[in-house]
Amino acid sequence: MAARGVLNLVQASEAALIIAAQARDQAAFGELVKRRQGWARALLRRMCAGNAAEADDLAQDAFMKAWDRMGDLETPAAFAGWFRRIAVTTFLMAKRRQKAIFEEIDDASPIAAEDSTPEAAAGAKIDLERALSRLSDAERLCVTLNHGEGMSHSEIVETTGLPLGTVKSHVLRGTEKLRRLLEAA
Structure with missing residues (x-):
């Protein structure tokens, strides 16, 4: 029975996963994260000038914020833009806290x-x-x-x-x- 539930999540459309995540289904949100994490990490890695560790931390923070705010998403079709705003805001907030990070990245790159x-x-x-x-x-x-x-x-x-x-x-x-x-x- 458990294998069937996992199979359903794997085969579910992104819209179905989003709707389930809005209903606080952690497994559905986990599958959504698996599907979107590569895109989110790549976006943040470019913003972080290639600092993969920083980008990964920010992506994790952004997904946690998205989980907390799933109820704010009006339609599943808007997920990509909605999440991108969360990721960018997460990046901007981190920049305010760590103004010197890009000098460190430049020295280490x-x-x-x-x-x-x-x-x-x-x-x-x-x-x-x-x-x-x-x-x-x-x-x-x-x-x-x-x-x-x-x-x-x-x-x-x-x-x-x-x-x-x-x-x-x-x-x-x-x-x-x-x-x-x-x-x-």
Whole structure:
């Protein structure tokens, strides 16, 4: 009987899992976390300039907040955007508590040891996370959400609470800095 319950969770649609999690079904939420954790960790890892341990901690915090707030989600179809806002807010709150974290990441982040020409470095061997770690926190966040997550400027405004002009400036400046850093690598 227990194997059948697990099989049902594994085969359940994401919408069904969300509805069950809203009814406080921990097993359903656990399956939802299994399905979404890779995406959440990748999003947060980009925001954390490649610091996987920090991203994993933030992802766990974000999922715990999501569990506590499942009743706030109005429709299962809105889960991805709703959870992304929780993850971004979790990241921003951590940044307020730990302002110096990106300097530590920059110091700890290794540069690729291979010698290569500038043309080869501009290709697939460029360490994007290293370049992202050199952007300001706000630029990295806005560039990651815009280019990495495909969010529009207005979606970033809604997610972060930043003014539209500020978001546009961070995306533009961050993208230009990133381009220069990648070309110089």
